[in-house]
Amino acid sequence: MRWPVKARDTWDVVIVGAGPAGLSAALVLGRACRQVLVCDNGTPRSRASKAIYAFVTRDGTPPAAFRRAAHQELRRYSNVARISAHVRRAKRLRDGRFEVQLGQRNVTCRKLLIATGVVDQLPQIAGIEKFFGTSVFQCPYCDGWEIRGAPVAVYGKARRGFEIARAMTAWTDDLALCTDGPAALSHSDKLTLRRNKIRLYEEPLTRLRGIKGKLQQIEFRDGSILPRTAMFFDTACTGRSQLAVSLGCEFNRRGGIRCGQYEATSVPGVFVAGNIIKDVQLSIVAAAEGARAAFGINRSLTREDFDRRASGVQRIEHPSMQPPLTQRRGRPQSPGA
Ligand SMILES: Cc1cc2nc3c(=O)[nH]c(=O)nc-3n(C[C@H](O)[C@H](O)[C@H](O)COP(=O)(O)OP(=O)(O)OC[C@H]3O[C@@H](n4cnc5c(N)ncnc54)[C@H](O)[C@@H]3O)c2cc1C
Known part of the structure; x- marks a missing residue:
């Protein structure tokens, strides 16, 4: 595991998985001035794929070139660190934060984004x-x-x-x-x-x-x-990591993680994005879900801090789980929402 130069133990957000979903979320959160740690163990779903199609402006791009371009963009944001690491476990602490185990080392974060994809059977x-x-x-x-x-x-x-x-x-x-x-x-x-x-x-x-x-x-x-x-x-595909299960996230009938507004799961502070949701499995959709989750995460963090400064009370803000479908298909909300 290679640690970023400015290694720290506490992050605003830990993103597990650096596929289109995780990388897209990292970009949005980086630009929202959050301290973000992206962890990836190097087993993307697209390993067998020769090119990513149906991604506007990237139609036909080899997956490795896509990743390189995303890494290059993220280098502009010194508040975003990427490490090569397998996330073994994540635990929700009493104060609502998360302890995330990366190899032999633990870090804590305020919000956790699981973007670990699926494995094709x-x-x-x-x-x-x-x-x-x-x-x-x-x-x-x-x-x-x-x-x-x-x-x-x-x-x-x-x-x-x-x-x-x-x-x-x-x-x-x-x-x-x-x-x-x-x-x-x-x-x-x-x-x-x-x-x-x-x-x-x-x-x-x-x-x-x-x-x-x-x-x-x-x-x-x-x-x-x-x-x-x-x-x-068409055979079943399975979630690539057990993190969501171990944290107690609810699942839907298709075996995807049940999520509401801004890809929030049923566990406060845990968000998901990408193929793990088991909705439309295109890279561009995974990237869009990553951006939506990043929006939800940043919105929660901002509201929590805003209230704490005013009242001195730290509460956990989490987007609504209801009604998931109409919210997703409804009129988009502005960044100020
Ligand atoms: C043969 C093939 C062809 C495809 N062609 C296209 C195409 O043309 N166009 C298209 O839009 N889509 C295509 N796809 C689908 C595309 O690969 C997925 O939509 C996309 O990869 C989903 O992105 P994701 O971020 O959800 O997951 P992934 O890209 O799978 O990324 C998940 C990441 O999480 C990491 N990870 C998992 N568990 C852990 C853990 N515990 N700790 C740390 N890291 C972890 C993995 O290493 C991986 O890098 C294709 C897929 C296949 C198999």
């Missing part, structure tokens, strides 16, 4: 790792354009398979749904697929074949071969 098919990020993908909004009109396989079981197949019809009309075992779909779902010219393959898959990461064929257990140039899958 690849389908269990021999050889799939070689293709992931080049011709096997999980998000058509990210990588659909490059394979538009091509022969594509979609991989997913039961309703998930049906839904990813339906989603992919925006990009190609040459679709094969592979369920890797019995489809577990209703007669009416199968009819709907047929009417949309989506072929259903229920035979288990044994391996993917291709050259230099480019998929060419799918091999099934019965020995049959299906020529395809790309595959999109």
Whole structure:
């Protein structure tokens, strides 16, 4: 772990995770004159990705170049420090602050932002790792354009398979749904697929074949071969860190963290941003959530200090958890709100 030159033990905000969400939050909080520590253990979701698409002004940028540009921008703010560290644990103290354990060292902070992302669960098919990020993908909004009109396989079981197949019809009309075992779909779902010219393959898959990461064929257990140039899958993805669980944050039905205004969680002082919320999983959305969380954090800190100076009483300000959806879709509030 490399500590910043001006290492300190107390921060306004500790951000765990320096993907698009955490880096965006760091920029907004840095510009709000907060003392910010950003910790990252170097396992971003985009590791397998060759380029970030659908991010206006950055369409097609390699993830490493995106990170370098963000680090360069953050260097302008001496109040923002970045360290390479795995955050093992965070604990809420009696006074509402947090103790965050980084390797052998503990720091404290007033607000904690968890932006630790998710881990993709690849389908269990021999050889799939070689293709992931080049011709096997999980998000058509990210990588659909490059394979538009091509022969594509979609991989997913039961309703998930049906839904990813339906989603992919925006990009190609040459679709094969592979369920890797019995489809577990209703007669009416199968009819709907047929009417949309989506072929259903229920035979288990044994391996993917291709050259230099480019998929060419799918091999099934019965020995049959299906020529395809790309595959999109929809399997569960899991949160990359247990911090939110250990702090007692509430989760929603999709397994994402339940959050209200400005990405505030059910635990006062804890905010989340990015893929860990399990909403739209684009980098630009993660960055926007990071900025929203930063806004909420700075607003709480400002209000707490304003009141303390007036009354001498330290209270914890935390954005509302209700009603999360209408608040998110409603009229944006001005920075003075
Ligand atoms: C193959 C592939 C292609 C993709 N293509 C695109 C695309 O074209 N366009 C697009 O918009 N999106 C794309 N994505 C999705 C994109 O990667 C995510 O939307 C984005 O990375 C989410 O940002 P995040 O900040 O939430 O999480 P991440 O980028 O995953 O960042 C989380 C960070 O937290 C760190 N971390 C986790 N736990 C800890 C801990 N305990 N302590 C310290 N650090 C920790 C990790 O090291 C990581 O750097 C793609 C994803 C994949 C897999």
